[in-house]
Amino acid sequence: MPDRFVRIALGITLGLLIALVAQPYIMAFLYAADQPRAVTARGDLSASETTTVDLFARASPSVVHVFAQSAAQGRALLDPEMDEGEGGGQQGGSGTQTGTGFVWDTGGHVVTNNHVVQGATDKGGSISVRLSSGEVVSASIVGTAPNYDLAVLRLGRVARQPPPLAVGTSADLKVGQAAFAIGNPFGLDHTLTTGVISALQRRLPTQEGRELAGVIQTDAAINPGNSGGPLLDSAGRLIGVNTAIFSPSGASAGIGFAVPVDVVNRVVPELIRNGRMRNPGIGIIAGQEATAARLGIDGVVVLRVLPGSPAANAGLRGVDPQSGEIGDIVVGVNDKRVHRLADLTAAVEAAGMDKAVTLQVERDGRIRQIRVTTADVAQTRL
Numbered sequence: 001m002p003d004r005f006v007r008i009a010l011g012i013t014l015g016l017l018i019a020l021v022a023q024p025y026i027m028a029f030l031y032a033a034d035q036p037r038a039v040t041a042r043g044d045l046s047a048s049e050t051t052t053v054d055l056f057a058r059a060s061p062s063v064v065h066v067f068a069q070s071a072a073q074g075r076a077l078l079d080p081e082m083d084e085g086e087g088g089g090q091q092g093g094s095g096t097q098t099g100t101g102f103v104w105d106t107g108g109h110v111v112t113n114n115h116v117v118q119g120a121t122d123k124g125g126s127i128s129v130r131l132s133s134g135e136v137v138s139a140s141i142v143g144t145a146p147n148y149d150l151a152v153l154r155l156g157r158v159a160r161q162p163p164p165l166a167v168g169t170s171a172d173l174k175v176g177q178a179a180f181a182i183g184n185p186f187g188l189d190h191t192l193t194t195g196v197i198s199a200l201q202r203r204l205p206t207q208e209g210r211e212l213a214g215v216i217q218t219d220a221a222i223n224p225g226n227s228g229g230p231l232l233d234s235a236g237r238l239i240g241v242n243t244a245i246f247s248p249s250g251a252s253a254g255i256g257f258a259v260p261v262d263v264v265n266r267v268v269p270e271l272i273r274n275g276r277m278r279n280p281g282i283g284i285i286a287g288q289e290a291t292a293a294r295l296g297i298d299g300v301v302v303l304r305v306l307p308g309s310p311a312a313n314a315g316l317r318g319v320d321p322q323s324g325e326i327g328d329i330v331v332g333v334n335d336k337r338v339h340r341l342a343d344l345t346a347a348v349e350a351a352g353m354d355k356a357v358t359l360q361v362e363r364d365g366r367i368r369q370i371r372v373t374t375a376d377v378a379q380t381r382l
Contacts, residue, residue, distance in 0.1 A: 055180060055236045056192050062165045063182045065130040065189055066112050066139075066153070066228060068097040068120035100183035100229030101129065101153065102238070103164045104268060108155040111268055112228030113243050114144045117151050129155060131162055132190060143271030147279055148212060148259060149243050151228075152271040165230055168237030170216065170260035173197055181220045181242055181256070183229030195220030195254075203342050204244060204257055213342050214260050216240045222256030231258040238264075280353045281377030283309020284316065284330075286341045299331035299362060300344050306377075314372045317363065331367065332360030348374055 099116030127139045138156040199217035231240035240258030287301035304318040317327030333347035359370045
C-alpha cells in the first residue's frame with residue numbers, strides 16, 4: 001500500500017513538472033498573435049502635443065540643411081588618397097562642414113552661424129543648401145559677422161521659394177518658458193527638440209577677446225549639426241540662433257546657447273545691406289580677466305592699443321612689453337562702472353558708431369577722464 005501511494009505521488013509530481021516545462025510552449029501555440037493586431041483607439045492629442053505638432057509643421061519648411069565645403073575638401077573628392085579636412089562642428093563626407101540655417105526673407109536670404117560656413121570662405125570653396133522639400137541648391141555668402149557668429153547666405157535658383165520664419169523678440173523672454181529647436185544634428189534632417197529657457201543674460205566668448213552679452217541658455221538638446229538653426233518660442237517665432245553647447249563629451253549635456261533674436265534682427269539687415277557688420281569700438285586688446293582678478297584688479301586691463309585706433313589717438317596706454325608694467329585700466333564708461341570686458345563692449349556698442357564716450361581710466365593710481373570717439377574696429381590697422 002505505501003509503495004502504491006509513493007508511485008501515485010511521484011506520477012503526480014512528474015506530471016506537474018512536465019506541465020510546468022511545457023506551459024510556455026502551450027501558451028505560445030494557443031495564444032500566439034500570428035495576425036496583425038487590432039488597433040486600439042486613442043483620444044485626441046493633448047493641447048501641448050497639438051501645439052508642438054502645429055509648431056513643427058509651420059516652422060520646418062523654413063529650416064534648411066547647410067553644407068560648406070572648402071577648396072581642399074573639394075580636391076579630396078577628386079583624390080581619394082587625400083586626407084580629409086578637419087574642423088569644428090559636424091563633419092560630413094570628405095570633411096564637409098554641415099549645419100543648419102533658416103530662411104530670413106522672401107528674397108532668398110538664409111541665416112546660419114559663421115562657424116558653419118567659415119571653411120567655405122577659402123578660395124574655391126562652395127556652399128550648398130538642402131531645402132525641406134529635398135531640393136539641393138547652391139548658395140553664396142552675402143556677409144559674415146564673426147563677432148556674433150552669424151552669416152547670411154543667398155540661395156540660388158529654387159523651384160519654389162520657402163517661407164521665412166516669423167520673428168519674435170528676446171527682450172521679454174522668461175526663464176522656464178518653453179523653447180523648441182529645429183535642426184540637423186549629426187546630419188539627421190529636420191529634428192525637433194524641446195525644452196525650456198534655462199537662463200538669460202549669459203555671456204558667450206567670440207573672437208578677438210569679445211563677448212556676446214544677453215545670450216540665451218536652453219536645455220533643449222543642441223548637438224553638432226544644430227548650429228545655425230532656430231530656437232523658437234511656443235508661438236513658433238524665432239527667439240534665437242543656436243550657436244554653441246557646453247559639453248565635455250561634445251554631445252548635448254542639456255546646456256545649449258543661442259544668439260538672441262534682437263541681436264540677429266540688428267546684425268542680419270546690415271549684413272544684407274553692406275556684406276559686413278560695422279562694430280563700434282575703441283581699438284584695444286584687453287588682458288585676461290582671470291589674471292586681472294588674481295591681481296585684485298576690478299576693471300579692464302588695456303593689454304595693447306591698436307595703432308591708428310581711437311584709443312591710440314586718445315593716448316591710452318597698454319602693458320609695457322619690456323617691464324610688464326600695467327598701463328591703463330578702464331573702470332568706467334560715461335560714469336557707468338566697468339568690471340569686465342563685456343561691460344565695456346556693451347557700453348561702447350550702446351553708444352553706437354562715431355560717437356564720443358568718456359572713459360574713466362585708472363593710471364598710476366589715479367582716475368583720469370579720457371574722451372574717445374568710437375570707430376569701426378574692423379577697420380583699425382593692426
